[in-house]
Amino acid sequence: MSNARKNSLEGLSPGAGLMTAEEQAEAAFADLINTSLDGADRNALTGAEITELSEGGRMDEGSKARKSGGLLEDVVGLFEALSKGAHIVKQKDGRV
Numbered sequence: 001m002s003n004a005r006k007n008s009l010e011g012l013s014p015g016a017g018l019m020t021a022e023e024q025a026e027a028a029f030a031d032l033i034n035t036s037l038d039g040a041d042r043n044a045l046t047g048a049e050i051t052e053l054s055e056g057g058r059m060d061e062g063s064k065a066r067k068s069g070g071l072l073e074d075v076v077g078l079f080e081a082l083s084k085g086a087h088i089v090k091q092k093d094g095r096v
Contacts, residue, residue, distance in 0.1 A: 004030035 004014040004027045014031035015024030033050065068074055
């Protein structure tokens with residue numbers, strides 16, 4: 001939360017200066033909370049409630065437990081997901 005607020009005041013990305021993708025993702029989520037709680041809404045929540053809300057976006061351990069089994073297993077998993085209706089979309093700006 002503090003890094004997201006500090007970076008917001010400096011006009012930087014919420015995760016700027018953080019080393020891991022997980023820290024950057026948490027900072028982005030914290031920034032979402034910070035920007036959603038403006039004015040009277042911000043005053044309606046206590047510090048503990050804001051902290052609880054900021055940690056509510058974390059994945060449970062069961063969701064994070066699946067590890068890559070190697071390239072072949074990942075490709076098989078990709079095709080299984082695609083066969084069940086998942087899809088890959090290319091954005092107008094070229095991102096996938």
